[in-house]
Amino acid sequence: MKQEEVLEVSLRLSGFSDVPADTGIHVRGEVNxxxxxxxxxxxxxxxxxxxxxxxxxxxxxLGKTNVNFYKVLRRHxxxxxxxxxxxxxxxxxxxxxxxKVRMKTHPAIYHHVVEAAKKLRMPLMNVxxxxxxxxxxxxxxxxxxxxxxVMDVVEALTSMPxxxxxxxxxxxxxxxxxxxxxxxxxxxxxxxxxxxxxAKAYFSHGIDTLIYMHVDFEELKKLRDDPxxxxxxLLGHESGDxxxxxxxxRALKKRGVKPxxxxxxxx
Numbered sequence: 001m002k003q004e005e006v007l008e009v010s011l012r013l014s015g016f017s018d019v020p021a022d023t024g025i026h027v028r029g030e031v032n033x034x035x036x037x038x039x040x041x042x043x044x045x046x047x048x049x050x051x052x053x054x055x056x057x058x059x060x061x062l063g064k065t066n067v068n069f070y071k072v073l074r075r076h077x078x079x080x081x082x083x084x085x086x087x088x089x090x091x092x093x094x095x096x097x098x099x100k101v102r103m104k105t106h107p108a109i110y111h112h113v114v115e116a117a118k119k120l121r122m123p124l125m126n127v128x129x130x131x132x133x134x135x136x137x138x139x140x141x142x143x144x145x146x147x148x149x150v151m152d153v154v155e156a157l158t159s160m161p162x163x164x165x166x167x168x169x170x171x172x173x174x175x176x177x178x179x180x181x182x183x184x185x186x187x188x189x190x191x192x193x194x195x196x197x198x199a200k201a202y203f204s205h206g207i208d209t210l211i212y213m214h215v216d217f218e219e220l221k222k223l224r225d226d227p228x229x230x231x232x233x234l235l236g237h238e239s240g241d242x243x244x245x246x247x248x249x250r251a252l253k254k255r256g257v258k259p260x261x262x263x264x265x266x267x
Contacts, residue, residue, distance in 0.1 A: 001031045001257050003125050006057065009251050010130035015137075020129040021071035022061045022191065026114045029123025031055045036249065036261045038241050042116045044262070045124070053260055055123035059241055062126050063114035070101045072129050075190035076198055083185060085205045093197040101192065127248065132189035135244025139235075140186055143211075150209055150231050151177040153184060157235065161266035162246065166239035174223055175209070175231030182208025182230075188240065196222040203230050213240040239265050 003025045011019065032055070035048035040058035048056050061069045073094060080090040117124040139157060146156035150172055157163055157170045185207045187194055193212040194202075196219040202210050209231040223229045242265040249259050249267060261267045 001252070001255060003028065003031055003055075003123065005255075006031055006125065006252065007127070007130075009255070010127045010134075010248055013247055013251060014130040014133040016130055016133065021068040022065045022128040023126060023130060024065045025125045026063050026065075027117045027122060027124040029055055029121075031057070031123065031125075031252075031257060033258045033260060034123075036245070036259045036264060038238065038245070038263050040124070040126070041113055045113070045117055045120055045122050047262075048122060048260075049120060051260065055125075056117070057259070058124070058126040059128055059131060059245055060126065061128050062124070063111050065126055065128070066108065066110045067105050069128075069191060070098050070105075073098055073101060073191040075129075076187070076194055079185070079187055079190060080198070080201060083183075083202060083205055083207060085201050089201055089204075093194070093201045096197045097192075097195055100195070129189060129191070131241070131244035131248055133244070134247050135240065135242075136186060136189040138243055138247070139188070143184060143186060146181075146184075148180055149177070150175060150179050150181045150233070153181055153209060153211070153233060157233075160243060162239045162242040163236070163265075165242075165265040166236055168236035168239065170233055170235050173215075173220060173232055173234050174229055179231065180208070184209040184211070186211045188213050188235070189244075193219075195219040196226075199223055199232065200226060200228065203228050209233065211235065213237055238263065242266055 034055040034057045035053040036057045038059040142156045146152045211233045213235045
């Protein structure tokens with residue numbers, strides 16, 4: 001299978017029309033028995049060669065897609081607009097996040113893994129936002145059937161195979177699990193979590209329960225100190241990513257590809 005075909009499958013499943021900036025092909029080649037991992041370093045490239053895989057598919061951005069990762073953060077604007085957050089306020093909240101993410105690229109040795117793959121002649125690609133969007137859609141369907149309390153959201157998500165397989169379960173880290181969940185917003189598939197500023201924008205405009213995949217502790221402390229904060233649920237990173245990766249793996253298997261997943265829960 002060609003790497004471009006893998007991308008086409010991911011776009012079809014996610015509903016995207018174009019390959020996003022955080023997804024791409026780094027070292028070209030065929031994909032028949034790929035090692036598939038959320039994170040890929042030189043060790044995973046060597047492991048792929050050792051166990052007879054002909055290629056590697058990473059989830060998280062690498063090389064140029066890591067540098068361009070900040071571009072997909074604009075999806076936060078779409079999600080905030082859906083909830084009636086004014087453009088000026090949404091852009092201000094997003095601006096804080098974009099600055100933080102862009103500054104992280106400066107100390108990053110961003111091309112190291114890609115160069116290693118070239119030296120090893122190991123085909124390498126990554127699929128990030130499309131898988132996250134696949135996962136978001138699946139989780140959103142679960143949320144629509146959840147009961148009226150915050151804890152009902154946790155239970156609905158925990159019933160999914162990926163969360164069942166994880167030692168880290170969805171957790172209420174802010175607010176009251178027994179409270180009515182009210183207006184609930186799942187904020188994933190926007191690059192990364194929105195941190196304090198985006199959460200505050202949601203809470204200020206009628207969202208009662210917010211769901212992130214994860215959040216920095218310093219951002220959580222700000223939310224806990226802010227009297228306008230309401231309920232925040234964290235999913236867990238590995239399990240949350242796995243929800244969107246597994247449908248892609250199943251689709252590739254139907255096309256004759258034999259993926260070898262590592263660290264993909266519920267696969």
